[in-house]
Amino acid sequence: RNQIHPKWYIRCVLLLVAVLHTRYHVSFRACALILVCMETIFMGLPGNLLGPRQMPLTLGTTFSHMGLQDDKFTLHIVCPECHQLFPRTIDSATRCPECTVDLFAPAKQQLFQAVVATVTGNRQPPSRKPHLVAPIQLLSDGLRDLFQRPGMLSAMNLWKVRHQVEGESRSIQDGEVWNTIKDHNGHKFFFAPGCENEIRLGVSFSLDWFGRKTSNFGPSHSSGVMSF
Ligand SMILES: [Zn+2]
Incomplete structure (x- = not known):
């Protein structure tokens, strides 16, 4: 159980979102919003309720902590023109050396990110997302x-x-x-x-x-x- 999270009330929250998604089809983003809100509440309450270990903030990380997701795929960024592969770690300003096209779309604030920023007060500049990615094993x-x-x-x-x-x-x-x-x-x-x-x-x-x-x-x- 401690592998999931050492705090019992956080384990309950993780179980809640896992069941909401698998049984009632609550979306990944809605589950992430629940997790972010719960983390914000735990951080605001007196005492160190979160403990030393960070609370999962996405459904994917939640499943991974619960041992329910064990895929070994590595995401690669793909050139939308020539389909050349690039490692996930490349800078978001990178262009394909063959086609000279941008590999990343312009930065855009998503509604979900705006909601999270409003809830948490943590306003990060929007990041650029790749046009195309491919999971590879x-x-x-x-x-x-x-x-x-x-x-x-x-x-x-x-x-x-x-x-x-x-x-x-x-x-x-x-x-x-x-x-x-x-x-x-x-x-x-x-x-x-x-x-x-x-x-x-x-x-x-x-x-x-x-x-x-x-x-x-x-x-x-x-x-x-x-x-x-
Ligand atoms: Zn290319």
Whole structure:
């Protein structure tokens, strides 16, 4: 419980916004407003009610503290013209060296920021937001994360001892590709000499962008990046 937050009343607030969002579809911004208001109240009351640890002020951080969100994606800034990727840490005045277009939109005070500034009295100048961003997780990072999960290693090898029925196709291991695909030496990839002592991973890609959604970063289209 202390991992969520050491103060019990702050844990209650975090639980409240988590339930409001997941059960009653209260938006991310509304949840953030509740969190900012509650933090302002705690700061204004006598005594150090917040304690040494900062209170989460967004729903994403709340889920992360509660162990409910564990995505490993890294946001990259994307040039809206040539789609070149840039690290998230670049200065907001940066232009794409190829197209010389601005990577960030002009600073604009959002209504939500104005409300937060009014509530907290903390008036920050509006920041510039990138025109386009892309969440990326490298395959190597994903595999490392996968193998660190308990039981994954033995699960990877289960197919080697599974019972196969002649003439029946029950899994991907019964398919033609699995049984014929070659490795770089020309041996069968999953049945090469010595492969019983190593793990050979077949990687397949699938893509489903049917559920198109727009956002501030992609107002007229959805985007994704895939390398193979
Ligand atoms: Zn560019």
